[in-house]
Amino acid sequence: MARILYGVHGEGMGHATRSKVIINHLSKKHDLIIVSSNRAYEFLSKYFKNIYNIHGLNFVYGDNKIIRSKTFFHNMYGLPKGSYHNFRKIFRLIKDFKPQVIISDFEPFSVLFALIFRIPVITTEFVNMSVITSPDNLPIKYFIDYYSSRIVVRLFILHGNYHLITSFFNMKKRNYKKNVYIFPPILRDNIRNIKVKKKNHILVYKTSTSNKRLQSVMANTNENFVVYGFNMDKKIKNITYKKSDEKGFIRDLVSCKAVITNGGAKLIGEAIYLGKPVLSIPIQKQCEQILNAIHLKKLGYGKFHERLNKNILRDFLMNLDRYKKNLKMYNREDNSRILNKLDFLIKKLTK
Numbered sequence: 001m002a003r004i005l006y007g008v009h010g011e012g013m014g015h016a017t018r019s020k021v022i023i024n025h026l027s028k029k030h031d032l033i034i035v036s037s038n039r040a041y042e043f044l045s046k047y048f049k050n051i052y053n054i055h056g057l058n059f060v061y062g063d064n065k066i067i068r069s070k071t072f073f074h075n076m077y078g079l080p081k082g083s084y085h086n087f088r089k090i091f092r093l094i095k096d097f098k099p100q101v102i103i104s105d106f107e108p109f110s111v112l113f114a115l116i117f118r119i120p121v122i123t124t125e126f127v128n129m130s131v132i133t134s135p136d137n138l139p140i141k142y143f144i145d146y147y148s149s150r151i152v153v154r155l156f157i158l159h160g161n162y163h164l165i166t167s168f169f170n171m172k173k174r175n176y177k178k179n180v181y182i183f184p185p186i187l188r189d190n191i192r193n194i195k196v197k198k199k200n201h202i203l204v205y206k207t208s209t210s211n212k213r214l215q216s217v218m219a220n221t222n223e224n225f226v227v228y229g230f231n232m233d234k235k236i237k238n239i240t241y242k243k244s245d246e247k248g249f250i251r252d253l254v255s256c257k258a259v260i261t262n263g264g265a266k267l268i269g270e271a272i273y274l275g276k277p278v279l280s281i282p283i284q285k286q287c288e289q290i291l292n293a294i295h296l297k298k299l300g301y302g303k304f305h306e307r308l309n310k311n312i313l314r315d316f317l318m319n320l321d322r323y324k325k326n327l328k329m330y331n332r333e334d335n336s337r338i339l340n341k342l343d344f345l346i347k348k349l350t351k
Helices: 014-028 039-046 068-097 109-115 140-157 188-191 213-218 245-253 263-272 287-298 310-320 319-326 336-349
Strands: 003-008 032-035 052-053 101-105 120-126 162-166 180-183 202-205 226-228 234-236 239-242 258-261 278-280 302-304
Touching: 003 014, 003 039, 003 068, 003 109, 014 032, 014 039, 014 101, 014 263, 014 336, 032 039, 032 068, 068 310, 101 109, 101 319, 101 336, 109 120, 109 336, 120 336, 140 287, 162 319, 162 336, 180 336, 188 226, 188 245, 202 245, 226 245, 239 245, 239 263, 245 263, 258 310, 263 278, 263 287, 278 287, 278 310, 287 302, 310 319
Parallel strands: 003 032, 003 101, 032 052, 101 120, 120 162, 162 180, 202 226, 202 258, 226 239, 258 278, 278 302
Antiparallel strands: 234 239
8 A cells, every 4th residue: 555645736627537536546555645726626525535725726718718928927926825835735744644656637736846855756647748749730820839838738747757648549659758658538437337318419518618609609509508617507598507517417428419618638538438529619729629629620520620600510510420430430448557557656666
């Protein structure tokens, strides 16, 4: 049994939901404490008692894009006080708990303290542009976003003994990165086990509530939409808004005929596993989401558009059968490969 400190990035829900799967697995064999922030902390604290709320960094959105200047000043404004709070809390946790390994799902403060205390680090990430991707497959107009994202990744992940990367598309790691391993997306148990009657709705999930265009397009079609991410329970004509609820979300995902979302890897990976076509409208200037959307389109599993309108939605829905046919070719796997690798690395680092 090892002592593990697990850090989870608080932005969005993808990091939280897949970390829950890993934490459930590790808790059966090891002694864990968890640090997280924002929405991820709120979610994980419903399932785990050994979790601590820390200050987290987040993005500022507007019109479905990251506003870099506001994001920078927002985080800089809260960083001194937040860093002091985190230093006291994490320092005390490390001193008392004495973790042998730190696992980070894109959580920067846990990695920083791992460096300070010389504790080995395993990172569990989506596409990590510092160790995996190159701009070869990106149109030139996204290059600024690509290199900006690389800077952010390097600031968040200052150090890592091993990197476990998940992706629904094939990636080639850089030759000089020997400690990088690539796996299929991590699936929640309910995704594989739940049985739900098929319905005729379209599931919509948005991290940013600033996408007003999406709401207008939905209201002007004859389709039925179930929408998460706007933090309200309300029905307006053909649109049913629902607050965050993991079990309800999974039921609506399993039973939907298609998915509209940004470019988050977690939901896209689950939708692909379930054979659900995806219309991806990535948050602008977030290169990881743009990369996911580009590969989604290239594989024929759905469509990628920077903005949504009625014609784009109609074209997507008219081609659902073609996307479903392509999705049947997807190689479906469970979580065993990445969980077994994680067990092996923990054992190796704690000998």
